Amino acid sequence: MNELVEFLGVTKSYDSKKIAVDNVTLKLPKGKIIGLLGPNGSGKTTLIKMMNGLLVPTSGSIRINGVPVGAQTKAMVAYLPDRTYLTGNKTVSHILDYFVDFYADFSRERAEQMLANLGIDPSARMNSLSKGTKEKVQLILVMSRNADLYVLDEPIAGVDPAARDYILRTIINNYNPEATVLISTHLISDIEQVLDEVVFMRYGKLVLYTSVDNIREEKGKSVDAYFREVFAC
Template identity: 45%
Template sequence: MKKLCYNAPTLTQRHNMLVEISNLSKRYDSTLALNNLSLTLQSGRIIGLLGPNGSGKTTLIKVLLGLLRQYEGSVKILGEPIGDTTKAHISYLPDKPHIPLHWKIDYACRFFADFFEDFDIHKAHSLMEQLQLDRSRKIKTLSKGNKEKLSLALMLARQARLYIFDEPIAGVDPVARDFVFKLILDNYNPSASILIATHLIYDVEKILDEAIFLANGSVLAHDSIATLTANTTNLESAFKHAFAKSMQLDSSPSSLESTFVSHALESTSARVADSAQDSALESTSTLESTFAHKSTKDAR
């Protein structure tokens, strides 16, 4: 299949180059999670990293975060290889809760201000007021929705160069999804880029500048939303057709849907098993582990 892709960047574009990935491959034992993947991402863009569960989205994010260090290929952020320098430029919202529940909201704000040089505590306090989050409350007393709002606000209070969201709207009702999108668009650093990894392609399309279609650890397409949807009704339909072509499948709607779902389920099961076996070999230097270490102190 001929992949959609950008032309080689001009000199001006290279000055705005944020992420450069060349021939990236990552294997979990018997499963090839990323397959010779090459991408370039520019600053000032909202980018969808789109694909079914098991397509390689989370593995790619872990590489960008420096959590997976054993891989083939080259990955650079702002011209630097992945390391402590690049980590300082990324604000990351994982798909699972990561802030200790016994902390108070105000302590979480102070911790982030101490941990991240680019954290704006005044902006964080302003966001807490907008979201009606009482900073004197312990996180364990918040509803699930308010816990998610807190995590999002803390992330957006940073002046990062790259914001990465891993499934930010999974399990969120449609009304709340619009609120999440508005909060992101109103508060992120506009000179930065946002990378949103999700399998909910239809819902995220309206806020994207461009999208990356990922399946089986490979890039099926990467282009502007206008180009990707030029011959289809929406971005989800464009993805399914790109997926069908890559697999040389019947492109009729009924066949596309059943094959797409079954393939995603099989791929997810295999990668979960292989990832568990390989996890002991990977870096454990995560923000969550730092929280666990420092939160042994009383959060007053």
């Protein structure tokens, strides 16, 4: 079995008028870097939150490694949300202790190495760090895990181009090659070169799931150009 994630008729509606994800059925394989692409409000984040148990689907089911979303799947998934959860006056080192205690696949050594590369002091308190540095610490925490699935929600949004390069390098150099990386973004041109496959979403529906090579060969276009064509206003 090569499938890592299986969405089966997944729907999430907040009320009868607002359907965030509409009957999505999709199987994501192991060992791929997949872009979850779509304009704002297309349901990318909602889908990701359901994979991480932060939202409960209205109908349908999600399985990761054949297991329904729950405590067991959370041990397999390294999740980078679209917001900073590192607040207060805890030190970076305290957060590392926390991850070491809760995640069996977390490598403190790798995290400390990445922190050193970026010149982030492990004794620094979270409330003394800039927003950008907090985001980098959060990414380091996620990429220091040896997870089966990395789910990164808008990892390059709101950071400068140099930081984007660093983030993409961090993802490429640190993820477990057996694992799948799912990256949600609308900044396609920046991540296109690292993607194996793409999922297009619009109005909560699955529009397209194909490989990047397929788009280049069949459409003769880059993913970015094809995205602009599909989602032209």
